[in-house]
Structures are given as C-alpha cells and as structure tokens.
Amino acid sequence: MSDEERYGCALTNRLGQDVLHPTRERYLDVAKALTDDGYAMCVDVTAVDYLTHPGRALPDGIAPERFEVVAGFLDLKGRRRVRLRVQVPESDPTLPSLFDLHPGTEAMEREVFDMFGVEFTDHPDLTRILMPEDWDGHPLRKDYAVGEIPVQFKAANS
Amino acid sequence: MTDLIARTSEGGQELKARSEVTAAELMREVGAVLRLSETEAAKLGASTVADVDDEALDADQTMIINMGPQHPSTHGVLRLMLELQGETVLRCKPIIGYLHTGMEKTGEQLTYLQGATNVTRMDYASPLTNELVFSMAVERLLGIDGDIPERAVWARMLLVELNRMASHLLFMATNGLDLGAVSMMIYGWREREEVLRFFQKVTGLRMNHNFIRPGGIAADLPAGWRDDVLRLLDLIPPRLDEYDVLMTGQPIWRERLQGVGVITPTEAVALGATGPILRSTGVAWDLRRDQPYLHYDDVEFDVVVGSYGDSFDRYAIRLAEIRESIRIVRQVLDRVPAGDYRIQDKKVTPPPRGRIDESMEALIHHFKLFTEGFKVPEGEVYVAVESPRGEIGCYIVSDGSSTPYRMHIRGPSFVNIQTLPHMMRGSLVADAVAVISSVDPILGEVDR
Numbered sequence: 001m002s003d004e005e006r007y008g009c010a011l012t013n014r015l016g017q018d019v020l021h022p023t024r025e026r027y028l029d030v031a032k033a034l035t036d037d038g039y040a041m042c043v044d045v046t047a048v049d050y051l052t053h054p055g056r057a058l059p060d061g062i063a064p065e066r067f068e069v070v071a072g073f074l075d076l077k078g079r080r081r082v083r084l085r086v087q088v089p090e091s092d093p094t095l096p097s098l099f100d101l102h103p104g105t106e107a108m109e110r111e112v113f114d115m116f117g118v119e120f121t122d123h124p125d126l127t128r129i130l131m132p133e134d135w136d137g138h139p140l141r142k143d144y145a146v147g148e149i150p151v152q153f154k155a156a157n158s
Numbered sequence: 159m160t161d162l163i164a165r166t167s168e169g170g171q172e173l174k175a176r177s178e179v180t181a182a183e184l185m186r187e188v189g190a191v192l193r194l195s196e197t198e199a200a201k202l203g204a205s206t207v208a209d210v211d212d213e214a215l216d217a218d219q220t221m222i223i224n225m226g227p228q229h230p231s232t233h234g235v236l237r238l239m240l241e242l243q244g245e246t247v248l249r250c251k252p253i254i255g256y257l258h259t260g261m262e263k264t265g266e267q268l269t270y271l272q273g274a275t276n277v278t279r280m281d282y283a284s285p286l287t288n289e290l291v292f293s294m295a296v297e298r299l300l301g302i303d304g305d306i307p308e309r310a311v312w313a314r315m316l317l318v319e320l321n322r323m324a325s326h327l328l329f330m331a332t333n334g335l336d337l338g339a340v341s342m343m344i345y346g347w348r349e350r351e352e353v354l355r356f357f358q359k360v361t362g363l364r365m366n367h368n369f370i371r372p373g374g375i376a377a378d379l380p381a382g383w384r385d386d387v388l389r390l391l392d393l394i395p396p397r398l399d400e401y402d403v404l405m406t407g408q409p410i411w412r413e414r415l416q417g418v419g420v421i422t423p424t425e426a427v428a429l430g431a432t433g434p435i436l437r438s439t440g441v442a443w444d445l446r447r448d449q450p451y452l453h454y455d456d457v458e459f460d461v462v463v464g465s466y467g468d469s470f471d472r473y474a475i476r477l478a479e480i481r482e483s484i485r486i487v488r489q490v491l492d493r494v495p496a497g498d499y500r501i502q503d504k505k506v507t508p509p510p511r512g513r514i515d516e517s518m519e520a521l522i523h524h525f526k527l528f529t530e531g532f533k534v535p536e537g538e539v540y541v542a543v544e545s546p547r548g549e550i551g552c553y554i555v556s557d558g559s560s561t562p563y564r565m566h567i568r569g570p571s572f573v574n575i576q577t578l579p580h581m582m583r584g585s586l587v588a589d590a591v592a593v594i595s596s597v598d599p600i601l602g603e604v605d606r
Contacts, residue, residue, distance in 0.1 A: 017539065043549060046568070057536070076443050081449070103576075106576060108430075130255040130258040131255060140564075
C-alpha cells in the first residue's frame with residue numbers, strides 16, 4: 001500500500017522532502033495516522049500567507065487558499081521526516097488543534113494564531129504569545145505593513 | 159497602582175488564579191503530557207504536589223508571583239508566573255514575547271544574501287548555527303547544496319563545532335552563576351572568550367558573524383588558523399577537568415542538581431523537546447548522527463545520553479558534548495582541503511574584490527548581487543540541523559524573487575521552554591532557578 005493510499009491524501013516529494021496535502025477535514029486523521037505510524041514528535045507548526053503569491057505548485061485536487069498551515073513531523077526511530085500542508089481559507093481561518101496528539105504544539109499554534117490569525121479549535125489556551133494581548137492585527141499577514149509603530153520622540157528635531 | 163497593573167498586564171496570557179482555572183486549562187499545563195483524563199487532571203490540579211494535603215489547599219494558601227522578566231536567573235527576559243505554596247512551586251507558566259522584534263517579518267524584506275545577518279541575531283549564543291541552517295535551506299532551494307566546495311563544508315563544520323563549545327561554555331558559566339558557584343561564571347566566560355577570539359580572527363566579529371552564507375563562507379580561513387585552533391584544543395580540555403573538580407564531583411553541586419527538574423522520555427517527546435533535554439532522558443537523538451548533514455557521517459563522535467532526565471544529566475551532557483566537539487574539531491583539522499571557499503557559481507557568488515578594480519562588468523555584477531540579490535526558484539523547503547540547544551529548523555518559501563516569501567525559524571529554545579512547567583511541578587523556588595538554567599533558553603531565539 002502506498003503512502004498516498006494509507007494516509008488518504010496527496011503526497012509529493014520535492015527536493016527530497018515528503019509533503020502530505022490533507023484537506024482541512026482530514027488534517028487530524030492524517031496527523032493521527034502519522035503518529036500511529038511512528039512519527040512521534042511534532043517538531044514544528046507554522047503558517048504561510050499566500051495572499052500575494054497565489055499560483056504556487058500544489059498537487060491535483062488541492063485548491064489553493066490564502067493561508068497554509070505547515071506542520072512538521074519526525075520519526076525518531078525510523079529517522080524520517082514528513083510535512084503536512086493544509087489549506088485554510090481566509091473566510092473561515094480555523095483548523096483543529098494538534099494539542100491532544102502532540103502537547104508540544106501548544107506554543108507553536110499560539111504563535112500561528114498570534115502572527116496569522118488562524119484559530120485552532122480545541123486549543124486550551126489560544127491567546128497571543130509574542131505580541132501584547134491588546135495588539136491589533138496579525139503581523140505576519142501579507143496585508144500587514146512593515147514598521148508602522150509611531151515614534152515616541154515626537155518633540156525631537158529631525 | 160491599578161493603572162500600572164493594567165498598563166503592564168498581559169491579560170489573558172498570564173497565569174490565572176486557582177479559583178478561575180478550569181480542568182481543561184490544567185490539562186494544558188500537566189494533564190495532556192501525562193495523558194490524563196480531564197477528571198484526573200482536575201484532581202491533579204487540586205494537589206499538584208504529592209505531600210500537599212488536598213483539603214488544606216485553597217486560594218488563600220497559594221500565591222502567584224512573577225519571576226522575571228528582569229530576574230538575572232531568567233537568562234534575559236523570560237517571565238515566569240509561579241503559583242507557590244510556601245516555597246513549593248505548584249504551577250508555572252512562561253510568558254514570552256518581551257524580546258519580540260519581528261525577525262521573521264524582517265526576513266521577508268531582506269534578500270537571501272542579507273538574510274544571514276538577520277537570522278544570526280536570533281540565537282545569539284550560537285550565531286553560526288543559525289547562519290548554517292539558513293544557508294543550507296537557501297542552497298537546497300537553489301539546487302546547489304551538493305556543489306558547495308569541500309573546503310567550505312569542512313570549515314563550516316569547524317566553526318559550528320567551535321560554536322557549540324562556546325555556547326556550552328557559556329552554559330557552564332551561567333549554570334554555575336545561577337546555582338551560586340559565582341567563580342564558575344568567570345571561568346566559563348574566560349574559556350568562551352578564547353573561542354570567540356578565534357571567531358574574531360576568522361570572521362572579524364565575536365558574535366553575529368554573517369560568515370556562513372549561501373554558497374560557502376564569506377572569506378577564506380586566515381593564515382595560521384590551524385595553530386590557533388590547536389592552541390584552543392590544548393587550552394580547553396584541562397580547564398574542563400578543572401570544572402569536574404569544581405562542580406561535577408562536588409556534593410553541594412550534586413545536591414542542587416540531581417533529581418531536580420526530572421522529565422521522562424515520553425514527556426520530552428510529547429513536548430517536542432530536542433537537544434540535551436531530550437538526550438538527558440535517554441533518547442539518543444542527535445541530528446548530526448541521525449540525519450547527517452555537512453560531513454558529520456565522516457567523523458567519529460559519540461552521542462551522549464543521560465539516564466535520569468534531571469538537571470544534573472543535562473549539565474553532564476553539555477560538559478561531555480564540549481569534549482565530543484573537541485574530538486570532532488581535531489578530526490576536522492586534518493581534513494580541511496585546499497581550494498575554493500565559495501561556490502564558483504556567478505549567480506550566487508560576487509566577483510573577487512581584485513576584479514572589481516579592473517572590470518566594469520565585475521563591478522556591475524557585484525553591485526547587482528548586493529542590491530537586487532539573486533533570484534531563487536519557486537518552492538518551499540525545511541532544513542534542520544543540531545544546534546547546541548536542539549533542532550533548529552529553517553522553513554523558507556520562495557516565490558521566485560530575490561527575497562524569501564516566508565522565512566520561519568523553528569527555534570529549539572522556543573519549544574524547549576514548554577518543558578518548564580513540567581520540570582518545576584512540585585519543586586522549590588530555588589530549584590526553579592536550577593531548572594531554568596538547565597533548559598538553557600536563549601530568549602532572542604524564543605521571541606525572535
């Protein structure tokens with residue numbers, strides 16, 4: 001049985017790295033299947049905002065959306081790595097949390113929420129982690145401009 | 159006063175009082191890793207320490223205090239909210255972000271050549287590792303990862319291993335300081351400075367070198383570098399033996415560390431902890447051996463593991479890793495070949511300085527490379543290497559332009575500090591200091 005059938009989602013291999021492309025509905029199932037398969041550690045959860053770069057390469061049947069959450073898994077025994085790329089639409093930026101499977105994703109998912117505004121359902125403590133609690137906007141989104149903090153020293157001659 | 163609290167408060171990010179905590183939140187703190195059900199977690203929350211009487215514990219007897227962000231033992235600006243009963247830590251929550259400067263956002267504005275200056279400032283105790291992982295990711299995207307000249311690859315290994323020594327020596331210093339062995343701070347710093355002096359000679363800077371760049375290294379190793387390294391290798395091992403006398407064998411030192419901040423292999427894997435924390439639990443996982451990069455499969459070294467998962471194991475592993483790094487450096491010394499130190503691909507490498515004075519084309523080429531940068535083919539890649547603190551990963555998405563579309567660094571410290579609440583549960587405040595120290599977080603990397 002090929003990996004593609006086993007996990008029930010498209011599998012690509014570019015630059016020597018395996019990438020699975022589950023749908024949002026299948027995301028947790030695939031993560032669970034990976035865990036059962038030996039991928040015991042979730043090393044990384046991050047996201048990309050594809051607002052200004054919509055035409056990226058995706059396997060057939062995967063419709064590109066604005067956000068893409070990327071989760072990396074590591075199999076310590078088999079010395080393997082695999083990456084999940086999940087499309088998350090702008091209109092409803094939510095995704096189930098991996099917390100129950102991998103508690104170590106707690107901080108990483110909070111970071112994605114903080115930086116991209118993607119909400120993780122069933123996350124026990126979805127608050128901002130790097131930015132102050134009362135911050136407006138999500139800094140790593142592409143429509144969030146760089147450097148717009150008012151300068152404090154207004155009185156100084158420039 | 160209330161105004162001050164409101165202005166400095168982090169609101170929902172903070173540790174909530176016991177009366178407001180739900181079982182689900184306790185799960186976050188302890189239950190999820192221990193694989194408890196919600197009811198079990200609630201029970202655990204009522205008495206997080208075995209010898210605390212359940213009935214006696216109510217809100218009046220515990221208090222929440224802040225440790226940091228300006229506490230010297232928090233290694234920068236880590237803020238911990240501790241719930242204490244007397245001297246015992248019941249719950250703990252790390253609050254981070256005080257050093258957040260949006261480096262990943264900045265990384266999207268800088269070209270691939272400038273990018274290394276940015277990432278090198280993340281984990282400032284091992285800057286060369288950051289540059290290495292970034293450069294390797296860019297090279298993978300460019301498809302030139304197999305064409306890097308041998309001299310550059312071996313020089314990278316040399317520098318990264320020396321950096322591991324410098325970083326662990328810094329740990330020796332701060333760990334000693336945190337536990338009251340103040341003279342240890344001076345000794346650790348002294349040895350680290352010797353390594354940094356070598357870096358200064360090679361790269362021009364003590365830290366934040368921007369020396370390992372996509373395509374190779376920025377300049378050739380200076381004349382006499384071998385003698386300098388040999389001097390270092392003669393100097394440091396006897397000093398490490400002194401550390402053994404000063405710390406490893408000392409009953410006080412052992413009392414302070416043994417059995418403190420214990421973490422099990424299951425917990426460490428579940429929390430994504432890597433590096434010495436994972437290895438202290440007995441899991442032999444080291445990317446240098448298990449997913450080799452550079453020429454690590456051509457040199458001999460041991461992956462040092464602990465057996466108890468306590469602070470002493472983490473201390474001993476780091477001390478042993480300095481010795482292993484010395485072993486690697488000795489092997490590298492004989493194997494750095496002559497030749498190019500940068501890939502001779504005109505797309506990535508600027509023309510040599512001498513050519514610029516002679517050739518208009520070379521000048522234009524040089525100017526273009528440093529203003530516009532080079533274009534990187536579309537794609538995304540994740541590359542990971544073993545930093546002194548664990549797995550440092552770099553995820554780059556390229557849209558085909560000369561700046562990364564997205565540049566993400568998976569910082570080992572950022573993930574590792576999640577183990578703090580587990581290690582501290584039920585320990586004393588004084589032990590909390592030992593635990594933070596043994597995790598060895600670098601806040602520049604935590605907050606990025």
